[in-house]
Amino acid sequence: MTEGLRTEEFQVNMGPHHPSTHGVCRFILTMDGEVIVRAEPVIGYLHRSLEKICENRTYAQCIPVMDRFEYCTSMCCNEVFALAVEKLAGIEVPEYAEYLRVIMMELNRIASHMIWYGTTALDLGAITPFLYSFREREDILDMFEMTCGQRLTYNYIRIGGVSKDIPPEFIPKCKEFLATIDHKIDDYERMLTENPIFMVRNKGVGTLSPEMAIAYGVSGPSLRASGIKYDLRRDDPYSIYNRFKFDIPVCHNGDCYDRYIIRIKEMRESAKIVRQALEQLPNAEVNTGKMVKANFKPAKGEVYSRIENSRGEMGVYIQSTGDTKKPLRVKMRGGSYNQLQVMPELVKGVKIADVVAIMASLDIIMPEVDR
Amino acid sequence: MELIGIFKYLYEQLVATGIPQVWVDLISLVASAVIIFGVLALIALFLVWWERKLSADFQQRMGPMLTGWHGLIQTVADAIKLIQKEDITPTKADRPVFFWAPIICFVAAFAVYVTVPFGEGLIVSDLNIGILYIVAITTFTVISLLMAGWGSNNKYALLGGMRSAAQVVSYEVPMIVAILSVIVFVGSLSMVDIVESQALIYQWYIFRMPFGPIAFVIFIIAATAETNRTPFDLPEAEQELVAGFNIEYSGMKFAMFFLAEFINMFTVSAIGATLFLGGWQGPFLPSWVWFLVKTFGLVFVFMWFRWTYPRLRVDQLMEFSWKFLLPLAFANLILAGWMKYSGWFNW
Amino acid sequence: MFGVEVSQLFFYLLSFIIIVSAIYVVSLRNIFHCALFLVLCLFSVAGIYILLEAEFLAAVQVLIYVGAVSILMIFAIMLTSRLANKKIMQSNDNVTVAIFVCAGFLLTSLGSFGYTVWKVVDSPLPENNTLTIGKLLMTDYVLPFEVVSIVLLAAMIGAIVLARREKI
Numbered sequence: 001m002t003e004g005l006r007t008e009e010f011q012v013n014m015g016p017h018h019p020s021t022h023g024v025c026r027f028i029l030t031m032d033g034e035v036i037v038r039a040e041p042v043i044g045y046l047h048r049s050l051e052k053i054c055e056n057r058t059y060a061q062c063i064p065v066m067d068r069f070e071y072c073t074s075m076c077c078n079e080v081f082a083l084a085v086e087k088l089a090g091i092e093v094p095e096y097a098e099y100l101r102v103i104m105m106e107l108n109r110i111a112s113h114m115i116w117y118g119t120t121a122l123d124l125g126a127i128t129p130f131l132y133s134f135r136e137r138e139d140i141l142d143m144f145e146m147t148c149g150q151r152l153t154y155n156y157i158r159i160g161g162v163s164k165d166i167p168p169e170f171i172p173k174c175k176e177f178l179a180t181i182d183h184k185i186d187d188y189e190r191m192l193t194e195n196p197i198f199m200v201r202n203k204g205v206g207t208l209s210p211e212m213a214i215a216y217g218v219s220g221p222s223l224r225a226s227g228i229k230y231d232l233r234r235d236d237p238y239s240i241y242n243r244f245k246f247d248i249p250v251c252h253n254g255d256c257y258d259r260y261i262i263r264i265k266e267m268r269e270s271a272k273i274v275r276q277a278l279e280q281l282p283n284a285e286v287n288t289g290k291m292v293k294a295n296f297k298p299a300k301g302e303v304y305s306r307i308e309n310s311r312g313e314m315g316v317y318i319q320s321t322g323d324t325k326k327p328l329r330v331k332m333r334g335g336s337y338n339q340l341q342v343m344p345e346l347v348k349g350v351k352i353a354d355v356v357a358i359m360a361s362l363d364i365i366m367p368e369v370d371r
Numbered sequence: 372m373e374l375i376g377i378f379k380y381l382y383e384q385l386v387a388t389g390i391p392q393v394w395v396d397l398i399s400l401v402a403s404a405v406i407i408f409g410v411l412a413l414i415a416l417f418l419v420w421w422e423r424k425l426s427a428d429f430q431q432r433m434g435p436m437l438t439g440w441h442g443l444i445q446t447v448a449d450a451i452k453l454i455q456k457e458d459i460t461p462t463k464a465d466r467p468v469f470f471w472a473p474i475i476c477f478v479a480a481f482a483v484y485v486t487v488p489f490g491e492g493l494i495v496s497d498l499n500i501g502i503l504y505i506v507a508i509t510t511f512t513v514i515s516l517l518m519a520g521w522g523s524n525n526k527y528a529l530l531g532g533m534r535s536a537a538q539v540v541s542y543e544v545p546m547i548v549a550i551l552s553v554i555v556f557v558g559s560l561s562m563v564d565i566v567e568s569q570a571l572i573y574q575w576y577i578f579r580m581p582f583g584p585i586a587f588v589i590f591i592i593a594a595t596a597e598t599n600r601t602p603f604d605l606p607e608a609e610q611e612l613v614a615g616f617n618i619e620y621s622g623m624k625f626a627m628f629f630l631a632e633f634i635n636m637f638t639v640s641a642i643g644a645t646l647f648l649g650g651w652q653g654p655f656l657p658s659w660v661w662f663l664v665k666t667f668g669l670v671f672v673f674m675w676f677r678w679t680y681p682r683l684r685v686d687q688l689m690e691f692s693w694k695f696l697l698p699l700a701f702a703n704l705i706l707a708g709w710m711k712y713s714g715w716f717n718w
Numbered sequence: 719m720f721g722v723e724v725s726q727l728f729f730y731l732l733s734f735i736i737i738v739s740a741i742y743v744v745s746l747r748n749i750f751h752c753a754l755f756l757v758l759c760l761f762s763v764a765g766i767y768i769l770l771e772a773e774f775l776a777a778v779q780v781l782i783y784v785g786a787v788s789i790l791m792i793f794a795i796m797l798t799s800r801l802a803n804k805k806i807m808q809s810n811d812n813v814t815v816a817i818f819v820c821a822g823f824l825l826t827s828l829g830s831f832g833y834t835v836w837k838v839v840d841s842p843l844p845e846n847n848t849l850t851i852g853k854l855l856m857t858d859y860v861l862p863f864e865v866v867s868i869v870l871l872a873a874m875i876g877a878i879v880l881a882r883r884e885k886i
Binding site: 010012034121124125126127128131132135191192195197198200201351352353354 | 426429430431432526527530601602604605678679680681682683684685686687
């Protein structure tokens with residue numbers, strides 16, 4: 001009797017032009033009513049062939065290309081490539097430049113998490129938080145603009161240092177920003193953290209077990225939300241991160257709510273790092289480092305550098321033949337790619353509305369996936 | 372059926388001219404329809420503007436500023452723009468269904484106002500089934516949404532239409548039960564009787580402890596769901612369904628859905644004000660001012676919800692209605708009946 | 719409120735709509751359109767009730783038949799896409815049988831109409847018939863009223879049991 005009452009499965013195409021797919025991600029969802037039976041991500045809509053473009057440029061010319069790798073955190077993209085080449089060629093970066101790099105990267109991380117906060121709220125149907133977080137993001141972008149003239153693709157961290165010194169008005173502006181940021185994040189939390197609707201939408205949704213997270217190579221905040229305390233800034237320190245005191249927030253349920261909590265806490269931790277960096281900033285000598293020239297040729301060899309980006313481990317692998325000005329092979333790794341791969345597992349059996357919530361909580365952005 | 376207040380006055384003026392009865396009847400019908408339509412169209416235009424300004428205030432923006440004083444005639448400009456737009460019907464759409472859906476939605480939204488008392492004597496007709504009539508007419512909104520979902524021949528529209536039907540049907544039940552607990556006290560379905568039974572402020576049904584506030588809260592929650600507003604705006608969930616049932620609509624037909632939505636919000640606020648907040652009753656000011664103040668107060672609450680809350684998921688929404696709201700509403704109804712019977716707080 | 723002429727005008731208009739839409743319900747080949755015409759038909763019947771000054775009945779007619787029954791039907795049609803896309807047959811092989819059944823029904827109903835002695839009350843209708851109906855339901859007819867509600871409850875539980883996926 002009950003066998004005859006099966007409802008029919010049907011397919012829904014979510015994206016690439018869909019208001020909540022963070023770029024141009026496409027999912028083919030097989031649904032039974034509102035419940036997802038299967039989800040198949042279709043990628044490649046934002047493919048720009050960045051790796052191949054890099055292989056046809058000199059090392060210095062690759063930095064602006066890296067800006068486009070993951071445009072929410074361009075500073076970190078610059079850093080990871082510069083770090084790789086510096087490792088390969090054994091270039092020393094002056095201390096002053098290292099501090100500037102850390103300040104910029106952490107500010108960029110906050111800005112990136114602000115985008116995440118706004119879009120997550122938006123994906124769950126709350127519109128107002130988006131405008132709150134973008135108000136503060138605007139301040140960060142203003143600081144970037146006064147430093148390097150750009151608001152999105154900075155080309156600031158170069159091989160061997162940074163492109164130029166910060167302007168004199170940067171430090172007061174940054175201090176003013178840091179003085180209010182904790183209070184502003186409190187505001188954000190007041191809007192969502194304890195909100196019963198937000199909690200019921202996120203708690204227990206899209207639970208990612210630590211085993212599954214490791215198996216799929218999930219990294220960054222999404223991994224730490226599953227209970228694994230792994231942060232490259234602590235576990236494989238690059239730049240001068242070992243000089244700062246900061247906590248690595250960890251949660252244990254691995255659901256969307258924990259991923260939210262982790263990112264909110266990380267914003268506070270990043271602000272802490274920037275504060276310490278501003279205090280320790282050596283005033284004696286202003287040395288932004290010596291840029292490499294166009295005919296720069298690193299020695300033969302291969303190198304892999306990795307940093308902790310706001311979306312997980314970001315890495316660049318470079319192979320150099322030693323006799324050309326261009327890299328032989330460049331391979332990029334972005335955290336979003338692995339987080340997108342784990343999506344079909346997480347969305348099995350949930351409602352279509354949860355797909356949006358899970359995707360938002362994993363903070364997937366497509367340029368990093370498609371490259 | 373009878374005519375009341377200014378409508379009665381107009382009717383008598385018509386009779387005095389000595390034209391045949393048939394014409395008097397027809398003219399008075401058309402005239403009251405036109406008056407109601409005009410007033411509500413103005414209110415709807417104002418509400419659209421107010422919602423934009425309020426959302427701007429909540430989000431630390433300015434909102435529309437350029438067209439008129441603080442963008443006051445922005446909505447008029449938008450309406451003119453929408454009228455000029457090309458009216459697109461998808462090739463594979465079910466044409467008659469697609470065509471009629473917005474019209475039914477629009478007409479149903481206005482038809483409710485036959486028996487909404489805007490003030491003392493400002494009511495088209497004080498039907499003795501007043502509130503029941505309003506509840507009955509609102510069901511046409513559901514049918515129009517289903518028609519829009521079906522007629523568009525689009526999966527998102529279909530999902531949106533079905534969601535809205537499921538939602539409105541489930542929230543109608545606790546809403547009616549909440550209304551019933553007031554009706555038990557009044558002993559009449561007529562809107563005018565309901566208002567007249569709460570002449571003094573402590574007689575307002577929201578202040579009749581303990582059943583009044585509970586019924587009011589249930590009513591407000593169910594009304595938010597009925598009007599498809601956040602946190603229950605699933606039928607139009609942009610992030611999941613792109614736009615829901617109205618995804619294929621453009622131009623004037625879209626404007627009809629849009630305006631009907633705001634009219635419906637005003638309707639539930641007006642019902643809430645009438646049932647729980649004493650309708651037009653209030654000191655000093657003219658009765659219609661009190662009615663508008665209370666109604667716009669409730670509209671403000673709905674807008675406040677919208678710009679503050681995230682959205683629920685569809686199964687959570689259903690669970691909340693059937694497993695929490697409905698039992699509570701029934702318990703409240705029994706409580707109200709007992710209070711009425713025992714004469715407790717029966718002032 | 720209205721004069722006799724206008725009432726009559728509305729009566730003929732509503733009757734016309736009822737008959738036409740009822741014919742459409744059984745003759746159209748698109749089942750969704752059939753359901754919509756059923757809504758129109760039932761709504762017009764509510765209009766007739768209004769003309770007869772039975773407002774309560776009219777409101778209940780709209781609330782239950784339009785608001786609940788029809789929406790349920792439309793919902794079922796929308797959920798079963800196989801049914802929705804196919805043009806359905808409105809006639810089948812049992813035409814002869816159907817003619818006999820219909821003729822029998824027509825004769826019986828005409829006969830019962832003809833032989834019933836209709837009670838015509840000269841006194842005006844009660845001012846508030848909703849109140850009267852309510853009082854009657856709770857006093858004289860309380861037993862049938864409760865029996866009906868138990869039947870409905872049983873039907874509801876039955877539907878839930880049938881629709882459950884897992885066996886109890």
